[in-house]
Amino acid sequence: MENTKLQVIKGDITKQEVDAIVNAANSSLLGGGGVDGAIHRAGGPAILEECKQIRARQGECPTGEAVITTGGKLPAKYVIHTVGPVWHGGNQNEPELLASCYRNSLALAEENGVQSIAFPNISTGVYGYPKEKAAKVAVKAVREYLQQNNTSLQSITFVCFDEENYALYEELLRDH
Template sequence: MIELLKGDITKLEVDAIVNAANSSLLGGGGVDGAIHRAGGPAILEECQRIRAKQGGCMVGEAVITTGGNLPAKFVIHTVGPTWNGGKNNEEALLASAYRSSLALAVEHQLQSIAFPNISTGVYRFPKDRAAEIAIDTVKEFLNFSSAEIKVTFVCYDEENYWIYEELI
């Protein structure tokens, strides 16, 4: 049920890839920019509709859009926390980002989902702790859910890959 890959999340043929988005949902750097570039304008158009309806996406929550030109059918956009030394509930918010993404996958009856390393880039979350939270949260969700979802963790860089490999 859990798989680890090193590579480019935008190339995966899964039901949904998860975007480590910012709360504006308008694209950005890192994986967010890569997904918007590879997926084309349909993703941004849906994000703009979501913004008009609800004003963006709060930290720890998730929304779903088309996959546009991606091999994935959908993109689940989740907003991870910015690391501030662990003083602002960052660990619980990161776990919530994973749970919210998985809940949307179940709601839409998806069978496969791929996660990037949420919050470990410009949001500066410590990579080892972020990996522990990601794996623990996903395992806990899968254990308590009747849905069968294949979860893939996709690491773009070598450092995250080795951290995840050791933990899985």
């Protein structure tokens, strides 16, 4: 874990110059609103084409799972699409499903030789996951992954779109 840099920035995930960015996708993989729509718009049609091929092979992407496509026109080489849970009060396994988004995205990144990855704030938009709870799950899941795996990842960045999420992540990363 000591070889992997964990950081937080406030910015636009579609502009990150990393090997892979993570997309908070919906299970259809066909694009949507929020970060999903922004990534599809910025990356161009190649991303959607690969998503359609994945759907033809396996169907929809289940919550907590992840798939990988080209980055298209993005600065990132890859987009890892993961489906976060919709918040239903926390009693429908939401924390475990959200943690598995991070774990599965990191594992898929490593399988594809990714050394730098950027995450958005998964499930905190239209899926309604409370920001503070989501940030704690995200940081804990990433730290546990790094402790349990001999990783080739050199940097993991949490890219926050808003000041509230940025402050939450900054505090969580400073605490440890």
